Amino acid sequence: MIEHHSLRVLQESPFARRLWSFVQLKEEDLAVLSDLYRRRRAFPVGGEIIHQGQIDPSAFVLISGWVASYRVLADGKRQIMDLHLPGDLIGLRSALLRTSDCTVEPITPIKACELLRSDTLFDFTRTPRLATALLLDALQDQALINEHLVDLGRRSAGVRMAHFLLELGSRLRRVGMATCAGYDCPLSQYHLADALGLTAVHVNRVLRELREAGLLTFQRSRVTYGNYDALVQYAGFETGYLDQERPLVA
């Protein structure tokens, strides 16, 4: 009975699958994960899930839709730190460190399950395997942010854009939301600008250049690769940091 239960979580939850890929979870761990899914919530576009500065925010596992977490500066400028896709764990840092350094907001209508501090998941001494898996998940998140850092620090606008869209494509493919031809992308050019440290105007020009170079088209909320190999080459894109083949800990 319990075993059947567990299998279903792995089938239905990309989040559980990801943790599983890090650590060989046991029945009881899967049961804990499975429990989480009973507290689902829906959020519309325009609201906020977590607010910058909020004390003791919840964490969430994103079930469907796209989410952005961003920081707003004193002068009104905005920097998108990260985009979250289905299966992603959102706000673990804010939840455990008990205050949020950024705002988290749906880009599309979303469904997510809320993780409360009282959840067994966070009772780490009782769920050491889950704690380990969360650690590894957080570390892989770091790899993503690191890549973003390199984007902002040392890549030109064109390369930055190409790299960013390729990375998004890879992440989406992992959860079955993209094919090798392209993917649907609800981001506005303002979103891209705020993620890439550019201006919306410049984003537009860069996208045109990529299109005219036959590398990639972003129109009508759809990203279509022109010449994938050339694009990868142009962007200097390496997938290594996205795939985790051989987790270390047992």
Next chain:
Amino acid sequence: MIEHHSLRVLQESPFARRLWSFVQLKEEDLAVLSDLYRRRRAFPVGGEIIHQGQIDPSAFVLISGWVASYRVLADGKRQIMDLHLPGDLIGLRSALLRTSDCTVEPITPIKACELLRSDTLFDFTRTPRLATALLLDALQDQALINEHLVDLGRRSAGVRMAHFLLELGSRLRRVGMATCAGYDCPLSQYHLADALGLTAVHVNRVLRELREAGLLTFQRSRVTYGNYDALVQYAGFETGYLDQERPLVA
């Protein structure tokens, strides 16, 4: 006996103290930490501790000296992801994910203790409190990198520099290497440039401007605050993300 042992670790190791601040560690945890310090190594400037792309690198706890971890791009450009100061855990991601996405290199001669995969510290099911502490440490690291991301994406060169040097000062003060007057800083202007996504030439100009504005002096490997309050104001510097007051998990 063991208790005496444990207390010594807390006294002598800023790393142990940090983990302790996250999670109420027990005797056995401290013993594990204490054990680590038996395998110390020294590294000179000019070598590499971990190499970009390396498989199965070790992690390290930095005992003394400064370390930079950076990424080198195909065109030779360099982006420093993070600086590591005494007490910092280095390369946890690389070690657990089993491949390094960046090079780690001493800026000054350093001493560090190497953490091997076989160390009890990494046997997370046996040391759940340490696993939790490591998770929290990793999450706080994320906060730092996030701040760096905002620097690169949305702050002007001047503000970026001010913010970065203030942050360094705070981190150094935590381990007793800075006062409210300033601190010794072995970074060259090339280092600053590669950390901040700028050119060494421009770094020089920015430093001059900060000096002429009476905000801060960086000369002869020494950072001296001019007007600390004005500097904090100019940089929009908030210390929140650095201090962890009330850890969540028991």
Next chain:
DNA sequence: CGTAGCTTTGATGTAGGTCAAGAAATGTGG
């Protein structure tokens, strides 16, 4: 079917990059 948010484009401005060259520091061997 109007209005608010996106996208596109042009003209112009500027922060920061590039190139170059001399001055300080710093280190090294004698």
Next chain:
DNA sequence: CCACATTTCTTGACCTACATCAAAGCTACG
């Protein structure tokens, strides 16, 4: 303690990638 080499710093002249400002055409949705 000094000559010499090497790295680092500093400054000037000039350039370019991206920002800013402005305005017109889309899209979509109430």
